[in-house]
Amino acid sequence: MVALVLAAPPSAGAEPRSGAAPSYGNASPTPPPPRLPRDFRGKGKWIVRDLDITVPFTWEGRDGDSQMTAGGPQYPIWFTNLIYHDTLYTLTYKWPGLDEHPCSRIPGFNLEALNEGFENARFVGPETLRRTPQRRVNHWRVGVVFPQLPPGNHPRLPLALGDIYVDEHDRGTFWQVLQFGVQNLYDPELDEWLVMDTFEHRRGTVTLPERCDPPE
Numbered sequence: 001m002v003a004l005v006l007a008a009p010p011s012a013g014a015e016p017r018s019g020a021a022p023s024y025g026n027a028s029p030t031p032p033p034p035r036l037p038r039d040f041r042g043k044g045k046w047i048v049r050d051l052d053i054t055v056p057f058t059w060e061g062r063d064g065d066s067q068m069t070a071g072g073p074q075y076p077i078w079f080t081n082l083i084y085h086d087t088l089y090t091l092t093y094k095w096p097g098l099d100e101h102p103c104s105r106i107p108g109f110n111l112e113a114l115n116e117g118f119e120n121a122r123f124v125g126p127e128t129l130r131r132t133p134q135r136r137v138n139h140w141r142v143g144v145v146f147p148q149l150p151p152g153n154h155p156r157l158p159l160a161l162g163d164i165y166v167d168e169h170d171r172g173t174f175w176q177v178l179q180f181g182v183q184n185l186y187d188p189e190l191d192e193w194l195v196m197d198t199f200e201h202r203r204g205t206v207t208l209p210e211r212c213d214p215p216e
Helices: 111-118
Strands: 014-016 040-048 053-062 065-071 078-084 088-095 103-107 124-128 135-146 158-166 170-181 193-201
Touching: 014 088, 040 065, 111 135, 124 158, 135 193
Parallel strands: none
Antiparallel strands: 014 124, 040 053, 040 193, 053 065, 065 078, 078 088, 088 103, 124 135, 135 158, 158 170, 170 193
């Protein structure tokens, strides 16, 4: 399960468009990086391939706060991630083999911080997602390493990696995301996918669970 946010698996996901380079160094002009909007709502699927589990998924934003919800009480996986009032929350209700269900909090994180991180994303190239309907997207890669030192003689630890696919005409429309790294510790292969079927630019609903309420 992930702690953020940051498309279908490669076998069912994206392919470079004719004439498009599938790696960095693409000769075409680089488009602006992804930017999550303040208000949105979308539905799709959360995919954990190594566990052979796929559950329904929603992602909604309201006034800069946002919430991801995967599964539900009737599914083997059920969790919610929120950016809410400048704090990142992660609450896992159900996960195979998980007995404890704390609500983790990381203060000092908001939509502006997320989009600032996207500013450093690397452009992979334009691609076409093979689905119905097919979607033409721009593929971006976001990475987090620690410590923030120059590569070479300084050993660094990769903490997180994300592959983000946004609509080629609208960097604020997210169609697929792969999340990989320490934020996926519950998953044996450390990677999970979200695949959006719809993504609308209208105000969604964001609700902080009771067990995540800040202490008085």
